[in-house]
Amino acid sequence: MRRSPLLALPLTAALLTSCGGSSAEEPAAPATSSATERPATEVAAAAPRVAVTYDGGVQVLDAATFEVLADLPFDGFTRLNPAGDGRHVVVSATGGFHVVDAGAWSEPHGDHAHHYTGEPHDTGVVYAAEEPGHVVRHAGRTTLFDDGTGHVVSFDSEHVGHDAVAEGEAREHTTPAAHHGVAVERSDGTLVVTEGTEEARTGIRILDAQDREIAANDQCPNTHGETVAADETVVIGCSDGVLVVKGTEITKVQSPDAYGRIGNQWGTEESPIVLGDYKSNPDAEIDLTTRVSLIDTTTASMRLVELPGGTSYWYRSLGRGENGEGVVLGTDGQLHLVDTVAGTVTRSTPVVDPWEVQEDWQAPQPQVFTMDGTAYVTEPATKEIHAVDIETGEVYASGTLTVQPNELTGVPGEVTE
Numbered sequence: 001m002r003r004s005p006l007l008a009l010p011l012t013a014a015l016l017t018s019c020g021g022s023s024a025e026e027p028a029a030p031a032t033s034s035a036t037e038r039p040a041t042e043v044a045a046a047a048p049r050v051a052v053t054y055d056g057g058v059q060v061l062d063a064a065t066f067e068v069l070a071d072l073p074f075d076g077f078t079r080l081n082p083a084g085d086g087r088h089v090v091v092s093a094t095g096g097f098h099v100v101d102a103g104a105w106s107e108p109h110g111d112h113a114h115h116y117t118g119e120p121h122d123t124g125v126v127y128a129a130e131e132p133g134h135v136v137r138h139a140g141r142t143t144l145f146d147d148g149t150g151h152v153v154s155f156d157s158e159h160v161g162h163d164a165v166a167e168g169e170a171r172e173h174t175t176p177a178a179h180h181g182v183a184v185e186r187s188d189g190t191l192v193v194t195e196g197t198e199e200a201r202t203g204i205r206i207l208d209a210q211d212r213e214i215a216a217n218d219q220c221p222n223t224h225g226e227t228v229a230a231d232e233t234v235v236i237g238c239s240d241g242v243l244v245v246k247g248t249e250i251t252k253v254q255s256p257d258a259y260g261r262i263g264n265q266w267g268t269e270e271s272p273i274v275l276g277d278y279k280s281n282p283d284a285e286i287d288l289t290t291r292v293s294l295i296d297t298t299t300a301s302m303r304l305v306e307l308p309g310g311t312s313y314w315y316r317s318l319g320r321g322e323n324g325e326g327v328v329l330g331t332d333g334q335l336h337l338v339d340t341v342a343g344t345v346t347r348s349t350p351v352v353d354p355w356e357v358q359e360d361w362q363a364p365q366p367q368v369f370t371m372d373g374t375a376y377v378t379e380p381a382t383k384e385i386h387a388v389d390i391e392t393g394e395v396y397a398s399g400t401l402t403v404q405p406n407e408l409t410g411v412p413g414e415v416t417e
Contacts, residue, residue, distance in 0.1 A: 038118045038121065039119070040118045041117050042114060042115065046104065046106055046412055046413040047062070047064075047104040047115065047413045048064070048104065049061065049069070049413060050063045050066075050371075050376055050408065050409070051089050051100070051102060051408070052080075052378065052408050053074075053079070053405070054404055054405060055406070056073060057071060057078075057403075058071075058074055058078060058080070058089075059401070059402075059403060060072070060089075061385070063387075063410060064397070065397075068401075068402065069119070069120050070103070070119065070121060072100060072120075072121070074091060074094075075094055076093060076094055077406075078091050079092040079093075080409040081135035081137075082137060082409055082410065082411050083137070083157060083160040084140075084142040084157030085142075085157040085161075087102060087104065087105040087161075087413065088101055088160050088161055089411060090160070092133070095126055095128065096126045096127050096132050096146075097144050098122065098125070098126050099123045099125040099127075099160055101120060101122075101123050102413070103118045103120035104117050105413060105414070108415055115413065117413075123161055125160075125163055127153055127165065129144065129146035129147075129149070129151070130146055130149055131146060131147040131148035132144070132146060133146065133147040133180060133181065133182070134182040134226070136182065136226060138186065138228050139187040140156060141154050141156060141185045142155060143183050143184060145182050150175035151173075151174045152175070152191070153170050153171070154170065154171045154183070154185045154191070155170040155171065171185070173191060173211055175193060175194070177197040178197075179195075179198055180201065181193065181194035181196060181201065181223070182194050182225065186234070188209075189208070190207065191207040192205075192236070192245055193205055194223045195216070195218065195223070196223060200221075201220075202223065203220040203243070204216065204220065206248055215248045217243055220237075220238035220242075220252070221239045222238060222263070223237070223243075224238075224263040225237040225265050227267035229268070229269070229271060229273070230270060230272045230297070231246070231297075232269075233245065233246050233267075233272065233297040235265050235274045235295055235297065237261070237263045237264065239260075239261040239263075239282075240254060240255050241254045241255040241302065242262050244297050246297070251300045253300050253301065253302050255278075255280075255293075255302065256302070256304065257280045259281075259282045260278060261279040261280075262276040262277060262278060264277045264315040264318070266318055268320050268324055270324065272298045273294055273296050273340045274294070274295040275292060275293070275294060275318060275320060275338065276292065276295060277289065277293070277315050278292055278304060286357055286359050288331075288357060289313070290307050290311060291305060291307070292307065292313075292326065292328055293305075294326075294340055303343050305343055305345065308330075308332075308345055308348055311330030311332040311334070312330065313357070316365065316368065316408075317330070317366070317367070318368065319368045319369060319370035319375060321373065321390040321391070324340055324341070325339065325390060326339075327370060327375050328368075329351065329352070329367075330348075331354060331357060333352045333354045333355065334348040334351065335349045335351045335368070335375060335393075337390070347393050349388060349395065351388055352382075352384075355381065364406040365380060366378055366379055366380065367407065368408075369410055371411075372412055373390055374390065375387075375388040375390050376408060378405040380404050383404055384398055384401065385399050385405065385408075
């Protein structure tokens with residue numbers, strides 16, 4: 001469920017010296033951020049942040065009030081991803097993967113945690129890449145893929161705020177040929193990594209902790225995208241279905257159409273069902289698809305769900321709720337709730353004005369990012385951002401931005417598992 005804006009108020013001095021009646025055992029609030037030596041304030045609860053890109057930079061916002069907390073300059077088209085530690089954001093920009101501190105974090109202390117806020121800022125940490133691509137968070141590891149070289153870097157997510165490569169804390173691997181790819185490191189140290197060249201992507205390999213191949217599959221044309229479902233099941237998209245990876249077993253799930261492209265997937269580690277996009281017209285410049293895909297990783301099967309009124313969407317329209325719900329923002333301006341078990345649309349909530357999918361995928365278009373039971377939705381045409389309670393459908397907050405938003409992401413401001 002959504003958080004109350006009142007929960008992120010700074011603690012009083014008296015509260016800072018005592019917690020649960022055991023002040024002698026509690027550490028004093030840190031005077032600075034431990035990662036970047038910036039002033040920090042202890043607050044009563046986690047303080048989520050959202051971040052948006054615009055032409056010229058990245059703004060970090062308070063997720064409850066949409067107040068702009070920082071405006072950071074970045075040149076060119078930038079992309080955003082959570083870094084995996086609940087605090088930092090990775091900005092894919094010129095030179096590589098830039099690490100931004102969103103200015104909210106938590107520190108565990110026994111059976112509870114202490115929560116802090118500080119000024120969001122560019123940490124100066126950059127993981128060098130010719131063409132920074134996918135950022136994957138799983139099992140406490142963050143994995144970066146450089147499309148320009150095929151170089152893969154993975155490290156403990158808690159180390160993202162400093163240069164894990166320079167300090168020898170990172171695992172590195174380079175694919176045989178550079179391509180637009182992705183890699184997922186699992187808790188047992190195995191690496192699921194795409195295979196391909198600049199001309200064609202064909203499948204995946206599974207590597208052990210020493211980068212030795214233990215399984216492979218080359219039956220995945222136009223390999224793209226990844227997600228992790230229950231039981232560390234990895235799902236990789238193809239232009240005719242998906243590959244489902246369980247342990248060292250790779251299973252192809254065929255699309256019902258000869259061309260049925262799934263290039264973007266959304267899973268949760270509690271559900272065996274993955275939500276995916278679905279395109280079935282290989283000749284269309286803009287495939288105004290009206291169906292989403294549901295992949296059941298327990299049965300290695302797929303079914304398609306038609307959206308109400310034949311509304312279309314684009315790949316940044318989708319997300320997942322805390323209870324496994326699928327959410328899809330249609331071009332009709334409504335946020336459609338998908339029961340991923342029943343395979344039905346259960347509710348449609350008007351959020352933004354009707355819009356059209358643009359041919360240029362880098363052009364600002366409405367986007368969805370889900371976090372803590374809320375779907376955050378941008379509306380570039382009006383420079384607005386909205387917060388929707390996924391469970392109830394209530395649009396409970398809206399804000400007007402000073403920039404036209406493009407990419408969207410966020411961090412919960414607390415320790416993530």
